[in-house]
Amino acid sequence: MRDRSASTFDELVVLGAAGLDEARCGALAAAGPRDWRDGGDALVEAVAGSRLVGALVTALERGLVVLGDSQLQQLHAAHVTALSSCLRLEERLCDVAETLAAGGIGDLRVVKGPAICHLDEDDPSARTFGDLDLLVRGEDLDRAVAVLGEAGAVRPYAERRAGFDGRFAKSVTLTYPDGIEIDLHRTICDGVHAIRLPVDRLWQSPVRFELAGVGFAAMDPTARVLHAAYHAVLGSPVPAPMSRRDLVGYLVRTDHDVAPVVAEAERWGGVAVLHEAVAIVRVLPGAGLRGWAAWADSTEVTPTELAIVAAQRRDGSSYGRSRLRAVAEMDRWRDRYDYARGVLVPSRRHLADRGLNRWSMLGQLVRPARAARPDPKGPAPRRRRST
Amino acid sequence: MSEVVPSGEEVIVRVADALIRRSGGTVLILRRRAGEMVRLEGPAAAVWDELVEPASIDDLVEQAGAAVPSGAADVVGAAVDALEAKGLVARERSPER
Numbered sequence: 001m002r003d004r005s006a007s008t009f010d011e012l013v014v015l016g017a018a019g020l021d022e023a024r025c026g027a028l029a030a031a032g033p034r035d036w037r038d039g040g041d042a043l044v045e046a047v048a049g050s051r052l053v054g055a056l057v058t059a060l061e062r063g064l065v066v067l068g069d070s071q072l073q074q075l076h077a078a079h080v081t082a083l084s085s086c087l088r089l090e091e092r093l094c095d096v097a098e099t100l101a102a103g104g105i106g107d108l109r110v111v112k113g114p115a116i117c118h119l120d121e122d123d124p125s126a127r128t129f130g131d132l133d134l135l136v137r138g139e140d141l142d143r144a145v146a147v148l149g150e151a152g153a154v155r156p157y158a159e160r161r162a163g164f165d166g167r168f169a170k171s172v173t174l175t176y177p178d179g180i181e182i183d184l185h186r187t188i189c190d191g192v193h194a195i196r197l198p199v200d201r202l203w204q205s206p207v208r209f210e211l212a213g214v215g216f217a218a219m220d221p222t223a224r225v226l227h228a229a230y231h232a233v234l235g236s237p238v239p240a241p242m243s244r245r246d247l248v249g250y251l252v253r254t255d256h257d258v259a260p261v262v263a264e265a266e267r268w269g270g271v272a273v274l275h276e277a278v279a280i281v282r283v284l285p286g287a288g289l290r291g292w293a294a295w296a297d298s299t300e301v302t303p304t305e306l307a308i309v310a311a312q313r314r315d316g317s318s319y320g321r322s323r324l325r326a327v328a329e330m331d332r333w334r335d336r337y338d339y340a341r342g343v344l345v346p347s348r349r350h351l352a353d354r355g356l357n358r359w360s361m362l363g364q365l366v367r368p369a370r371a372a373r374p375d376p377k378g379p380a381p382r383r384r385r386s387t
Numbered sequence: 388m389s390e391v392v393p394s395g396e397e398v399i400v401r402v403a404d405a406l407i408r409r410s411g412g413t414v415l416i417l418r419r420r421a422g423e424m425v426r427l428e429g430p431a432a433a434v435w436d437e438l439v440e441p442a443s444i445d446d447l448v449e450q451a452g453a454a455v456p457s458g459a460a461d462v463v464g465a466a467v468d469a470l471e472a473k474g475l476v477a478r479e480r481s482p483e484r
Contacts, residue, residue, distance in 0.1 A: 057410065076411055083408040084424055087417040090406045094419055125408045212419050213403040 005046050008036065009241050012047070014286045015064045016055025018121045018249035025062055028286045033066050040071035048078035050241045054126040082128040090114055092180050093132050094214040096148065100136075103147035108217065109135035109206060111185060111227065115218035116246060118209045120253075127246075131181040133171075135202060135219070138186045141166045145184060148174055153182065157353040160346040161338070168339050170194060189230045191312045191322050195329040196269030222264045225250040229277035230270065234312050244280060251281050255291040262295060272305035398441040398481045399467055405475060416475055425473050430455075430466040438476060 113129025206217035
């Protein structure tokens, strides 16, 4: 099941992606529905653990997959459980928005889970999520953390340095006593690309939606496409199945006109990120991107940019060496100093909260560099294939 | 459907503070601060789906007619009563035009 699950998941992130049109579904169905009854019990269990339960339900409803009766029941139970959790999260999102508004922070953007569900899915039940993410203006971030702290949310780690979060952090995670997590984002990525990305752009042209009578705003469609790309490419060394599934949906829906997204990526200094995102989707069976493939084939990405993406990807959300590359992107010496100090010399309280001290932190910074160094006796590091 | 409801007629409306999801024939509804999650299936779920726009009982019975050839009025009436008892719908007068 282990080997099979990898290829099955590859298929599933395409079959269950949002926004597949009739023609694409027809092409995917041409070979007949995938019969996954053999090993289906383990598949449903794995899918539930990867938050792809909605994707599998979507693929079944499109007639692209076949499961046995008991597996369908198992899937239905898992889907109901996941959806119940989403409703609890959305209820908390409404509470959080009202709490922040009462604290003077009324301008927010919902990012990821609920925004994707209600703006980018044919049916919000097709996409489940496990936490909440809100974009808050940098100047409001400390106050937002304090306001939600008064409402019972706890941040596990103290700030790296006073004022660091509002100027440099990607996000601050808060946890409620019932286990619900909310990430308060200043921006959508870390490191070099966080410095390049014009954060004000994330606030322009908001798209409105409502939950239980409460009004919310999300980023505009182009920013949402790029956010999915940045999250899949830079968020972790290996993109989660859900991240890939979101990315497939966004790229499929924009495949007929890639220019606006490409132009935005250029303004964000993120062409290499977008290029890598397209590469992630192109290798998936049946994704069938034409517009994006043509763009990727005609776009050169420099080795320096590839190295930046690779280093950032390797570090994921941790503060590894790739974060220091961001210093070179900063115009002001004051910013360089404050950022580097926050990364290299966080407060003792921050370190203690994370079970670290100065020496173990130093090791954390050095380890990725050693891991990345090629073995002189071994094969040359894999070069990016020409696309 | 709301266009065909005569003004002043009683209509059934969903409450505004409901969060909703669907899995197959199951509808999950959570009203804010209600605490309890409601799970609807069968006629109650079907009536809830029809109420995406406010509708009169007659409209609902007409919609149900194809699926429930005999006794549709009783089935719909019981479903609406059940939804009302759970606090998910309310009876209102459609606006005067």
